[in-house]
Amino acid sequence: MQQIPALKKIHVDQLYLDTTYCSPAYNFPSQGEVISYVVQKAKEAVNMDSKTLIVCGTYTIGKEKIFLAIAKLLESKVFVSKDKKATLECLELTDISSALSTEDPSSKVHVLPMMKITLKGLNEYLKKYSHKFNSVLGFKPTGWTYSGSTCSLSDIRPQTSGRVTIYGVPYSEHSSFSELKRFVQFIRPGKVVPTVFGGAGQRISDMKATFKEWLGN
DSSP states (O other): TTHHHHHHOOOSEEEEEEETTTTTOOOOOHHHHHHHHHHHHHHHHHHHHEEEEEEEEESSSSSSHHHHHHHHHHTTTEEEEEEHHHHHHHTTTTTHTTEESSOOSSSSSSEGGGGGSSSHHHHHHHHHTTTSSEEEEEEEEEEEEEEETTTTTOOOEEEETTTTEEEOOOSSOOHHHHHHHHHHHHOOOOOEEEETTTTTTHHHHHHHHHHHHHHOO
């Protein structure tokens, strides 16, 4: 971002900022670091048992970088529902569309709604495909999994039940606290306008104080 000439020359009067994670509690690792971590865990699992199914949780859109990276590692298509495929094809991105399959559940990578990435949910899912797979490794990628007790990726501890293991990983399409700070200090707008207010009054006051500190005024 800092190397884009056009951004160095502009003046922004008001910056409308996605403040979903505008709190020091959400200073999680970069997307690249988390993707590398997830790919490594998937590689370890499949090396131990080639009949391990990798399942990635997603929302309506988002998390594509994670499941595409796993699919590339395993040289596998990504099995999705027809509705999910139709949604993702609206993005008109060839690398995503070409990786998807709605016909081959033997694909080593499956995508499910985030709410289904639970020990109970994935144990039930494994029963459906037990003739193809021995176990499931699930990933729940969301910034909300991050907490003060998780200081680095190496601190993450998986949940396990039977033949199902789930890793909650701090990955988000929203910027982390440190990324927001770097962006605001680079753009240096006249005013920052928060767009996500969870917690109402006190949180708004805290964010205004944070913006003032970042801009040094």
